[in-house]
Amino acid sequence: MREERDRRGHGAPVGRRMLLGTLAAGVAGIAAAPYLQRGWEGALGAASQHDPTGLTGLLPDPGGFRYYSVVGSVPRKDESDYTLRVDGLVDRPRTYTLPDLRALPQTRVVHDVLCTDGWRVDDTPFQGVRLADLLDAAGVRAEGAAIRFTCFDGAYSESLTLEQARRPDVLVALRMQDKPIGHAHGGPVRLYVAPMYFYKSAKWLAGITVTDRVIPGYWEDYGYDVDGWLPGADRGADAA
Amino acid sequence: MTSTAGSPAPTAAPTQPEAGGRIRRFSRAERLVHRSTGLLMLLCLATAACLYIGPIAQLVGRRRLMITVHEWSGLLLPLPLLLGLLSRELRADLRRLNRFAAYDRQWLRAARRRLTRPQDRPAGKFNAGQKLWAGWIAGAVLVMTATGLLMWFTGLLPFVSRTSAIFVHDCLAWAVAVVLAGHVRRALRDPEARRGMRTGHVGRRWAQRHHPRWLTEDPHGTRTVE
Numbered sequence A: 001m002r003e004e005r006d007r008r009g010h011g012a013p014v015g016r017r018m019l020l021g022t023l024a025a026g027v028a029g030i031a032a033a034p035y036l037q038r039g040w041e042g043a044l045g046a047a048s049q050h051d052p053t054g055l056t057g058l059l060p061d062p063g064g065f066r067y068y069s070v071v072g073s074v075p076r077k078d079e080s081d082y083t084l085r086v087d088g089l090v091d092r093p094r095t096y097t098l099p100d101l102r103a104l105p106q107t108r109v110v111h112d113v114l115c116t117d118g119w120r121v122d123d124t125p126f127q128g129v130r131l132a133d134l135l136d137a138a139g140v141r142a143e144g145a146a147i148r149f150t151c152f153d154g155a156y157s158e159s160l161t162l163e164q165a166r167r168p169d170v171l172v173a174l175r176m177q178d179k180p181i182g183h184a185h186g187g188p189v190r191l192y193v194a195p196m197y198f199y200k201s202a203k204w205l206a207g208i209t210v211t212d213r214v215i216p217g218y219w220e221d222y223g224y225d226v227d228g229w230l231p232g233a234d235r236g237a238d239a240a
Numbered sequence B: 001m002t003s004t005a006g007s008p009a010p011t012a013a014p015t016q017p018e019a020g021g022r023i024r025r026f027s028r029a030e031r032l033v034h035r036s037t038g039l040l041m042l043l044c045l046a047t048a049a050c051l052y053i054g055p056i057a058q059l060v061g062r063r064r065l066m067i068t069v070h071e072w073s074g075l076l077l078p079l080p081l082l083l084g085l086l087s088r089e090l091r092a093d094l095r096r097l098n099r100f101a102a103y104d105r106q107w108l109r110a111a112r113r114r115l116t117r118p119q120d121r122p123a124g125k126f127n128a129g130q131k132l133w134a135g136w137i138a139g140a141v142l143v144m145t146a147t148g149l150l151m152w153f154t155g156l157l158p159f160v161s162r163t164s165a166i167f168v169h170d171c172l173a174w175a176v177a178v179v180l181a182g183h184v185r186r187a188l189r190d191p192e193a194r195r196g197m198r199t200g201h202v203g204r205r206w207a208q209r210h211h212p213r214w215l216t217e218d219p220h221g222t223r224t225v226e
Helices: A002-007 A014-049 A098-103 A131-138 B026-050 B054-062 B061-075 B079-084 B089-096 B100-112 B128-152 B162-189 B189-199 B203-208 B211-215
Strands: A083-088 A095-098 A107-116 A121-132 A146-151 A157-161 A170-178 A189-192 A205-211 B022-024 B199-204
Touching: A014 B089, A014 B128, A014 B162, A083 A131, A095 A098, A095 A131, A098 A170, A121 A131, A121 B061, A131 A170, A131 A205, A170 B162, B022 B203, B026 B054, B026 B061, B026 B079, B026 B089, B026 B162, B026 B189, B061 B128, B061 B203, B089 B128, B100 B128, B162 B189, B189 B199, B199 B203
Parallel strands: A083 A205
Antiparallel strands: A083 A095, A107 A121, A121 A170, A146 A157, A146 A205, A170 A189, B022 B199
């Protein structure tokens, strides 16, 4: 009987069940993701401590930083050729070298790093010069309202309002995780905007220009929020 | 299983035209669908690697370009199959892939026990492994498309966090990569199966060895008779 059914194409529709089962697993995965992720992060975090191969870094949601660049190759800069230009609507435009920046008062901020792509690194120390100090030294003119950041990769840009830029947890960072910032992490100097998503923290920082209005940055031209606040961020001007 | 020797089904049915001792396995439409789906899948995987795997991301950069190619190759991935539904042969093969016969269960039992002799693994035009693979990858592509769209258009389903969509997308991406590697490995081991997909025809001996029920029982496809 069954043979006869099979032959006429009435066997169980296993292909369809497989498809629907995979779809159901996908939906269940979405529903369970917040819980699964927490457990996964814990297990993987522990495993990566004892993983000399670095293979755990390839698994989904491994913790740790991922490398993003919007151009094909980024020039490497160090003490010999790195400069940071502060200009625009300021009274005293200035170009800083790496030693210049190191000689200024340094601030250490420990905060989570969150990427819009889902990865996060908790409690990451960044250290460098407060952006507010550089702006004060340059003397922002009355018509200055926002900052445009440019990068020596030649393409990336970012923006902050002047109010956001003056927050004490916004740094022109020279060190990350208590080490000099390496090239892959945007070194020797990058921005760190602690209360916002990590795309606001431009890598390979080259220019700080005071403008009279917000000029949206690279990703913001592709639909990212211009104000990339983290969920639960204290948006007050004097929050630390 | 009862023997099916001397099956009443006609063995020289015109649905399997022979060309120089070779049997037609796939129509041009089916081969085009397979080839374009494969190409889009490779584009998806290659750009995924450029976005996701650190050393490759560092080598290639160009994140915006990689994202665009990834999004569009992923979105277009189901399209060849949908267009292929216009083909009668492809629809017939989808019916074959869908339905599980008793001998498919035998094939699976043999696969579980790692029995590899052809007589332990009876199969129609498609073996049980191919049927499971087809159903699973179709479901996986739909889940990948859905989670991809949730990442692309963040406001699509406000109750699903983007992080959850990314988590499922990433985990399933690895599953797809592993299972697809298995699919390619099987194909690499069997030149005649590849020739079938390339030229549309396979040798009769190969078909008798690996897909005996296709020739004896199943000349008209598993068209449902209502």
